[in-house]
Structure formats: C-alpha cells, structure tokens
Amino acid sequence: MNKLIIGLDGYDSNFSGCTTHFTLFFLHYLKNSLKQFRLIGDPLLVRLNPNIPFKTRGNASVSVMLEGNLSYEDVLRAADEASMIYSFEKKGTIAVAMLDYVSDEKKRRVLSDFYRKSVTDFVPHKLAEEIAEEVGVAVEGYKSLVGALASIGYAFSGDDSTFELLAYRDPRNMGERSVDREYVARELLAYESLFNNVGKKKNRLIAIPRGPDPVLIGIRGIDKRDLLKAFAKISPHMEKSSSWCVFRSNQHTDPHAVPRKIGELRVYRMGVIEGVVVGKPVIKKGGHAFLRIKDASGDIEVAFYKETNPMNVVASKLISGDVLRVLGGAVDGKGDEAMIFEAEKLWVLRAFDLEVKLNPKCPKCGARMESAGKEKGFKCPKCGYRFRGKLEKETIFLKRELPSGPISPLEGRLRHIVKPPELDGRPLPRVNFTVTEEPACFF
Numbered sequence: 458m459n460k461l462i463i464g465l466d467g468y469d470s471n472f473s474g475c476t477t478h479f480t481l482f483f484l485h486y487l488k489n490s491l492k493q494f495r496l497i498g499d500p501l502l503v504r505l506n507p508n509i510p511f512k513t514r515g516n517a518s519v520s521v522m523l524e525g526n527l528s529y530e531d532v533l534r535a536a537d538e539a540s541m542i543y544s545f546e547k548k549g550t551i552a553v554a555m556l557d558y559v560s561d562e563k564k565r566r567v568l569s570d571f572y573r574k575s576v577t578d579f580v581p582h583k584l585a586e587e588i589a590e591e592v593g594v595a596v597e598g599y600k601s602l603v604g605a606l607a608s609i610g611y612a613f614s615g616d617d618s619t620f621e622l623l624a625y626r627d628p629r630n631m632g633e634r635s636v637d638r639e640y641v642a643r644e645l646l647a648y649e650s651l652f653n654n655v656g657k658k659k660n661r662l663i664a665i666p667r668g669p670d671p672v673l674i675g676i677r678g679i680d681k682r683d684l685l686k687a688f689a690k691i692s693p694h695m696e697k698s699s700s701w702c703v704f705r706s707n708q709h710t711d712p713h714a715v716p717r718k719i720g721e722l723r724v725y726r727m728g729v730i731e732g733v734v735v736g737k738p739v740i741k742k743g744g745h746a747f748l749r750i751k752d753a754s755g756d757i758e759v760a761f762y763k764e765t766n767p768m769n770v771v772a773s774k775l776i777s778g779d780v781l782r783v784l785g786g787a788v789d790g791k792g793d794e795a796m797i798f799e800a801e802k803l804w805v806l807r808a809f810d811l812e813v814k815l816n817p818k819c820p821k822c823g824a825r826m827e828s829a830g831k832e833k834g835f836k837c838p839k840c841g842y843r844f845r846g847k848l849e850k851e852t853i854f855l856k857r858e859l860p861s862g863p864i865s866p867l868e869g870r871l872r873h874i875v876k877p878p879e880l881d882g883r884p885l886p887r888v889n890f891t892v893t894e895e896p897a898c899f900f
Contacts, residue, residue, distance in 0.1 A: 466518035467549035467601025494525025502704035518604035550601035572610030650680035702898035720754030804862035810854035
C-alpha cells in the first residue's frame with residue numbers, strides 16, 4: 458500500500474469550473490475507476506499570493522493524501538481522463554509524490570519553504586520545475602506547477618490553518634441559488650467558531666457566492682465539528698448539494714505577514730512594513746486614500762482603496778509624523794511611482810496630537826477674537842474691542858481619537874489570506890501531515 462500526496466491547480470474555467478470542485482470530481486472518478494484507495498486526513502485548500510497578475514481565478518490550489526495500491530501512472534492518467542470529462546480538454550497541473558519519499562526532514566523543508574515563498578513573493582516557474590525534480594515529484598501539465606507544488610508544501614509547513622466547508626450545486630440547477638438566506642444567516646451567526654460568513658452590517662450572506670461557479674455555499678470556521686453541525690442544520694433550507702467537503706486551509710491566517718524593511722520590497726512581494734507618515738494624505742475620487750511612509754531603508758506610497766473601508770477613512774485622517782504598521786503587498790506603480798504598496802490591514806502605532814493655532818482672546822471680555830483684515834490686527838465679535846498691535850496666537854494640542862488596530866476591511870471585502878479581527882489572539886489549529894483525522898467529504 459502506497460501513501461501519495463497529490464497537488465492540483467489550474468482547473469478553473471469560465472464555464473463553472475474550479476480546482477476544489479474538480480478535486481472532488483477527480484476523487485469520484487478515481488474511486489469508480491480503481492476503487493483501491495482511501496482519503497487520508499483533510500484535503501488542503503491553499504491560497505497563494507493574491508497580487509500575482511497571472512494567477513488562476515480563485516488563486517487556490519488543493520492537495521490530498523491517498524493510501525492505496527496506486528502508482529504515479531495511475532493517478533496521472535486518471536487526472537487526464539477526469540479533466541477531459543470535466544472541461545472537455547486537458548487542463549490544469551497535477552503533482553504527485555510518494556509521502557514516505559518526500560517526508561524526510563530536508564525535503565519537507567524545501568517544500569514548505571517553497572509554499573511560503575509562493576504566498577509571499579513572486580516565484581519563477583523555473584524554480585518550481587527545479588524543486589519538483591529535486592524532491593522527486595511527478596508532474597503532468599506544467600502551467601500551474603507553482604500552485605500544485607505549493608499545496609504539497611503547505612502540508613509540511615506546520616503553519617496556522619482554518620476550515621472551509623464547500624458544498625457544490627447539482628449541475629442541473631442553473632441561475633440564482635435557492636437558499637433561505639435569513640435562516641441560514643441566523644444559524645451561521647449562532648456559532649462563535651464560524652467567521653466571515655455573514656456581513657454584520659446588513660446580514661448579507663457572504664458564504665453564498667453570486668457568480669456562475671459551482672459552489673452552493675462556503676462556510677468558514679476554526680472548529681470542524683461546528684462546521685458540520687451548522688451544515689446539517691441549514692441543508693434542508695437550501696437546494697440539494699451534489700457533493701461537499703471540509704477543506705483545511707491557510708485562508709484568513711495572515712500567512713504573508715513577513716516583516717519587511719521598505720527597501721526590501723519588490724513588485725509582487727508581500728509583507729508587513731512599519732514607517733513614519735511623510736506629508737498629507739491624498740484623497741482621490743471615490744474615497745481612495747494615498748500616503749507616503751518611510752523607514753531607515755527607504756519610502757513608498759501606500760494605497761488604501763475605498764474597498765478597504767474603514768481603513769481608507771482612518772488613513773485619510775493621518776498626519777505627518779504618525780507611525781504606522783501596514784500589511785499588504787507591492788505592485789507596479791503608476792506615473793512617477795515605480796511601485797506602490799496596497800494595504801490590507803493597518804495599525805496606528807503612534808498618532809501625534811494635532812497642533813492648532815487659535816486667535817488670541819479679547820483682553821477686555823475674554824471672547825476669542827477674529828481677524829480685522831490683513832495687517833489690521835484683531836477685533837472682538839462680542840464687545841467690539843479692536844487691537845491693531847501684534848498679539849501672539851494661542852497654540853493648543855488636540856488629542857486625535859484614532860483606532861490603534863488592527864483595522865481591516867469589512868466582511869466580504871477581506872482577501873482570502875487576510876486574518877479578520879475576530880481571529881486575532883485566538884489559537885488556530887495547525888496543519889500537520891502526521892495527524893490523519895477522518896476526512897469529512899461526500900463525493
């Protein structure tokens with residue numbers, strides 16, 4: 458009996474296809490054609506660097522561990538055949554390795570380091586090919602190799618994880634999803650371990666996608682048992698799903714929160730930077746806020762787009778000298794900017810009191826005076842007293858009430874990898890390839 462770890466990526470399509478859905482389709486096909494394997498542990502759903510422009514639509518790859526009388530050739534051939542049935546073409550990338558072979562310490566480290574680089578930086582395709590050869594991974598279809606290999610590497614990382622239960626529509630169901638949204642929203646909010654499923658402002662059901670993809674619902678949480686309980690309760694209040702599975706994932710764990718100096722940033726590199734605000738924020742049409750921060754190694758313009766509300770609102774109130782920490786990623790700049798840093802999360806580490814100059818008080822009645830005109834001194838609006846000489850303005854310092862953070866976009870606007878505020882400080886389960894709990898999948 459062999460233990461295989463299989464990474465898949467690139468099975469998204471414009472016709473209602475996605476890699477997670479294909480994974481269950483592939484496992485179903487493998488089961489019907491070979492019937493000689495079992496799924497070990499939770500399938501892994503791995504989100505990659507969101508700033509890479511040539512990513513797949515969902516920017517996600519999947520890995521699964523199987524045990525059975527399976528060879529590399531069996532798995533690669535079945536993936537090709539399943540892909541032809543699924544999307545009428547050979548599509549995507551599958552990477553296969555013997556678990557015993559790749560699980561020695563050196564190869565685990567190579568693969569987990571590769572995973573972390575794929576979440577935080579630009580990865581040349583050639584590097585993925587070299588690592589696949591170095592650690593002995595068999596590959597079919599090289600286009601999405603970075604994602605397929607990264608999903609294998611995540612299994613060995615020991616990093617934080619969350620869970621997502623993904624349920625898929627019956628292919629015969631078209632158009633708007635049939636869901637009792639009020640009931641489902643209320644039920645999902647009843648579990649403390651579930652998060653980012655319902656927008657708290659308008660009780661909008663974020664867990665239900667709006668596009669043409671095959672997902673019926675995606676429920677996020679940190680307790681697998683609560684996910685299954687919630688799904689059992691809400692299932693009678695939705696259209697029937699054709700398949701479903703609980704995936705363990707790096708979603709919403711801040712896997713890209715690598716401390717960086719501003720001078721270390723490169724286009725597509727993710728991380729956390731700290732710096733001092735230089736000058737005033739620039740507010741552009743729609744509410745986008747841009748400001749420049751610097752540290753000892755350099756400076757960069759940081760973009761807080763309107764979609765990051767309330768971050769953009771806080772950014773618009775910052776002043777020169779304020780000290781910030783920002784999580785995000787560098788992208789190609791526009792105009793004179795070689796690159797800009799797109800913010801995903803904000804901390805205000807120090808906000809200086811606001812210096813305000815006030816007109817002097819009237820020496821007769823104590824009211825605040827006002828200007829009598831250029832070089833005409835001051836006049837009192839209350840008693841009419843005029844003073845043509847020179848009076849010093851009064852300086853006061855106003856304390857600015859700004860949240861210290863972390864400040865994140867509202868539910869539904871968070872990027873897949875960004876940790877929401879409700880998970881800050883909470884212990885998260887860690888991915889561990891040696892712990893093979895029973896998977897929760899129906900395919």
